[in-house]
Amino acid sequence: MIIGTWHFLHFTLTINKIHQPQRFKIHTNIIMKKNITKLWFRGFSGLVVCLALLTNLTNLLAYSSAPLADVTITGTVSEKDENGKISPVPGVAVREKGTKNGVAANGNGQYSIKVKNGATLVFSAIGFLPQEIKITNQSIIDVVLETDSKSLDEVVVTGYQKIDRANFTGAAVKLKTDDIKIPGTIDVGRMLEGRAAGVSVQNVSGTFGTAPKIRIRGATSISGENKPLWVIDGVVLEDVVNISNDDLSSGNANTLLGSAVAGLNSDDIESFQILKDASATALYGARAMNGVVVITTKKGRIQAPTVSYTANMAFTLRPSYDDYNIMNSNEQMGVYAELERKGWLTYSDVSRRANTGVYGKMYDLVSTYDPNTKQFGLSNTPEVRSNFLQRYAQVNTDWFKLLFKNSLTQEHSLSITAGTDAAQYYFSTSIYDDNGWTIADNVRRYTATMRANYKLSDKLSLGFTTVGSIREQRTPGSQDRVNNAYQGRYDRDFDLNPFSYALNTSRALTAYDENGNLEYFKRDFAPFNIIKESETNFLNLGQLDLKFQVEGQYKFNKHLTYDVVGTIRQVQSTRENNTYENSNQANAYRAADNATVKQANKFLYRDPDNPEAEPVVVLPYGGIYKRNEDKLVNYYGRHQLNWNNTFKQDHSVNVLLGQEVKFANRQESNSTGYGYQFDKGGIPFTDYRIIKQGLESNFNYFSLQNTRDRFVAFFSNASYAYRGKYIFNGTARVDGSNQLGKATSARYLPTWNVSGSWNVKEEPFLKDNDLISRLSFRGTYGLTASIGKAKNSTAIFTNAVTNRPYLGEKESVIDISNLENSELTWEKQYETNVGFDLGLFNNRVSIVVDAYQRKGFDLIGLIKTSGIGGEFFKNANYADMKSQGIDIGLSATVVNYKDLTWKTSFNYGFNKNEITTLKSLPLIYDLIKPEGGAQQGYAVRGIFTIDFRGLNEKGIPTFTNELGEKSTIVDVQSQETKYLKYEGPRDPTYFGGWSNTFNYKGWSLNAFVSFQGGNKVKLDPKFDQSYTDLTASPKEFSNRWIVPGDEAITNIPSIIDRRTQASFESGEFPYTAYNLSSARVANGDFARLKNVSLGYTVPIAVVKRLGLKGLSIKASASNLLLLYSDKKLYGQDPEFFGSGGVALPISKQISFSLKASI
């Protein structure tokens, strides 16, 4: 019988007459089926009012009835495991529904409760479905609880402990692989983009093996790495090489080893747990300042052997010039014509250049005399020359088409699980094959996992895991970039990056001549064709990663358990730069056509003992074979004792004590072989002088670097819960590391943390509230830390060789690289976190909100001292910073109607940081880099620019220089930075994602948008004071300054003529400064349609007919488009740094996947 309807919420109160006529029972039942959308819109305010009303009403009604006769009920609560074995469950809460009356079952699952006859008993425990039993004159009620598979997700895995969500006091987010996996996205780090509040992922490079820039709750260190810790099955995953956050975007070959998780098969991963605050990460102590991502991999289950097969086929789409504003060949030749008028592309200019295009070719022909035909290659008349150039004006070369492919990547993964009560196995293997988005790259990765778990007795269980991966990768040959602080830019020689090449090479240049043969232009005085070069100058990367892990658990009794885990891991990776004899790079060593080239070619050898001699070629034959090896040897061991008990049914206590030890040796070596003849059976032909040249220039032809990481820790944790309502938690830990140097003063660091939570839901006034299914408040305060980059607790002496020109005068020298810093300590941070979890309508809607504040201190910052000690600049614990932010996670099942469900989840993180103390005196150049710079009072990485003041009467950009004056000269080496303009932080201040999934019968449609912003990015450096006939000009050039007066209407600088450029003073680089000025900044905000997918799960009946256990297919498209980004970017990806080398942006992909299990 419906007795009432509130106008803002539709619900019914049903009164059931039961056995005793004088007693009635009320069910509150909210009708959501029809009115759920209305409910949504009415939001929170209505909810709160409703909550209060309901609570009062139910209480009122419950207490208004007269008391009944008491009966005592006893019984045992037990569970049934996968094998049907029944065992008692201790600690189960047994209560009388609708009252405050309740008890907990004892250690043997037995309980006894006095209730009123006719009442309903509710049995509940975490991990089990609650059960209600009505009392109808029984006195013994035994129940068997069913495990709640959904509720098992409500366990937080910290790597050290598994804690019930309800008892967890920290901030953490759990993600399931199935929910976040995007087919074609191989690196699991990238899968986190936009998935968890407070976790920002920036794809600074999309090449396989490179790491995205992942930050959990923003940066915590000014000079350190800011990388979260990856933990796999309880063991920290060590990086193969340490790459700083700023270097992730460098495009250097070592970034290919940047991702710690590149060897992980995502199909092996069960779930991710992201630990964000000090309480969640407390057990990681002094390494957890940047948060922790805990990965739990799949295990064998008790079941008959099941084979699962997953296949993904992804088509990677080639980029297109439509997305970028690059001039076509006709427009480009127009620019060249202007260059020629301005004295640039003249014979005398071009013939001396190391790099030339069509003009260079023209002049070469003009000056080449063929004795056979008795003619010059091209007659030097304006008509002939114009004709020659005409061809190139019309070619409109599509470099993207030539260098990129609509390629196919495949991923096949097979896993088998099987198990009995005593032994469970999981086996998986996978292959990932990418035949290359560009003509210069491809990847293949194989993985295999074997995992066995044994239950030797009720007390002892053991687990063994072997994980291995093999990687074979090819990328364009790549040299490391060089920081050219003098001009304020990065230089990279012999860059073959196809993406950079396509964007920076003139479309008037051709790859093939009229006859379809490769056409060469000039680079470093030698013939160059990118297609040929990609074939003859490339990098091969091979990596072998193998890990063994052993776990053991011994249960002394039901209160005390002992766990031990040990890991051995080795990673060997080799990078081979193969430069063939006929490659441009090798030929550059041989370019000595005439005296001008000989003088200008830096690769030729100048003999110091014979100063007047002409430079000579020292690589007469063969190419260059350069080999880099990175090796990691890692051991890890941990053991811990865990004790828990419940006293008087109300007080549960858990105590953990443990120790761990880590050993990691890294070795990095490289050697360069000159004169290796790849195509002559691999016989080296080395001119000794090339070695001599190297030594005289202070380059060694080989090197070996060893680093050793030793780490020990002692940890303890205690928690106390009162009736599951009030939970107190404390952790203390001492870490010891050798990384700060030998002095014992800095070696150890204690960290601690206290936290608590209040499960409001357990309070009587909410206990029976059906609207609010979960409500808890959490709070944390604690100290976390990390090791900064300074390692000089004792003085650091490094060996070197003196910089003297003659080999006979060189000496070995020991430098004091860093003086002792007896005050050196770890970087530390106090963190406060408050948050609440709210679940509504049986957790159909769940809201998690956390707010935090962090105060970093003792951070390593560079300070300039008096220099009297002998070290002008010191890295010392002299910097502080603060940050604050809020994380909001919201998920809801919006529609749940028969076959149709609509689930939505949204997360949003906001983080703002500020350097409060930093005594360094950065140069202008340190601040204006695209990666941003650090300065007191600003964000950890702030985007600073030189203030652009418009063009002058010659169309040359002017700026506010270091003296505060308007000028074309800015001394980027100056320490006077107060005239720079602060644009905003480099890292996004807000970021998140929104995912929607619609399920109808077997169909599933998902759309996922990720977004971030609040930051600034620098536009690609496109302007220069001199251009060559290779330059690709952006379309903005059409609006450039052309005649005096234009400075009033345009900010695009002119192409300057040769004479003006010659009159530039030394140190005058207005065009480089323009690239770094306020005119070349855009907002970093963007929203990306990250993924859209449509899946279909074949109905079980059909599947069975096929002889399978399950079958599903899915089609998806990822990175399809940027829904929003600043128009000033003109197609430039706001995440990606076009730094060349091995860096490629993330690509658009269309993929199809299939999942089947037998």
Next chain:
Amino acid sequence: MKKILIYLLTFSLFTLTGCDKYLDTVPDNRTDINTPGKISELLVHAYPTANYSAFCELMSDNTSDNYVGSAPSQIYGKPYLWEDVLQLDQDSPQLYWSACYASIAAANQALESIKLLGGGKELNPQKGEALVARAYCHFMLVNLFSKFYDAASAATDAGIPYVTEVEKVVIKKYDRKTVAFVYDMIEKDLLEGLPLLSDQSYKVAAYHFNINAANAFASRFYLYKKNYDKVIEYATKVAGSGGFAQNMRNWNSDYSMKSFTEISFVYSQITEKSNLLLCETGSFWGRYWAGQKYGLNSNLGRTLYFGANPSGGALAYSLFGSERGVYLPKYNEYFVRVTANANIGNGYNMIPLFQTEEVLFNRAEAYVYKGDAAGALGDLNTFLSLRIKSYSPALHNLTITKNNAFYSTGNSGGALLQTILDYRRREFMHEGMRWFDILRYKIPVTHNTLASDGKSSTITLAADDKRKVLQIPQEVSLSGLTQNPR
């Protein structure tokens, strides 16, 4: 169960005690200074790796404003105007300051390591080198960054911190004390170190304080301190039994046969015996010493090298250049690229810190003050024998009469000093040595400046100008020091 717990506990305790040893592992490829050989290697950089030539030369009267235009950069411009260079880069006074103190730190570390290794006799050569090098660095600092030594005021003039211990905290407090104190400390270190030196202990002796170089240093030190007996004593040790001539540059019959490039290569090589002590310096002076806006003017160059000199002969120096400035081929930049393929890198100049010629001049000057004109003439004639074209003792040897006549004076002592200073100036052109003569003799300097319209005006540095004392870095306030008055 208890048993197992006890096992666990003992295991834990065991690992606890083992852990300090475990954490003693060095994290990287750093070195421990634990052998005499390593102390020697540490001392390779006990010599300042920065070049004082640029700013000293630009401040001196060797340079002029040669043409309308702007200077290559502040570093090669401001010293000419006697303005403080705030930039910290190659060839800046600040870098020289820090390089000297970095070398002092290396010396102090060596001394500390010697103590740790027991300080036995076998370590004497290293100890000697560390002490002398430490003295040298402080000596250069105090001469440039404090008021030049003047016995009358040295006890009150602010010195520079004399550092004898390795710094172990981030920011340490120091005291400038007085110039007299610094000079006393230099003398103490020098005299303690000198007898311990051994030429046999060096791999490349010319880059270390070999005995000759240390004696040369002593002769300069006592010259600045005006203790002329000691100058003669130490200079004579350098001359040895064979005299100075055997260890001098030969401009009139060797260098004069060589090309520009050849001279510049040989000038700072260890094979040139004149180079008593060479030093590796990070510097771009090898690009800016010649043909720049501020540099040796062609008129002045012609006067100095082709004009009359007291000997009556023609000087054999090879002078190059144009109307925009002239120069001697002294620098051969050693350019170390940052990577094998890079276009950018760091420039190095090997510069002679002590040369035989200087010791010769030091002794000649001391002879003059001691009233030994014959002694002074003897040394000067040795010098002329290697500098005058087609040298003939009868024609070119200097006598008191000839010298007095050249200056038309009867003050033979004064005339001799003038001759010595003038030859010194020519000999050490571009090398910054002239600045120290200007400081010693309180010579005022006048520089011309050309405005953009070509108008010339002059600026003057008075004899006792405050700007003659270089400014020390602003950051010294962190260490409790005050900067020089301006």
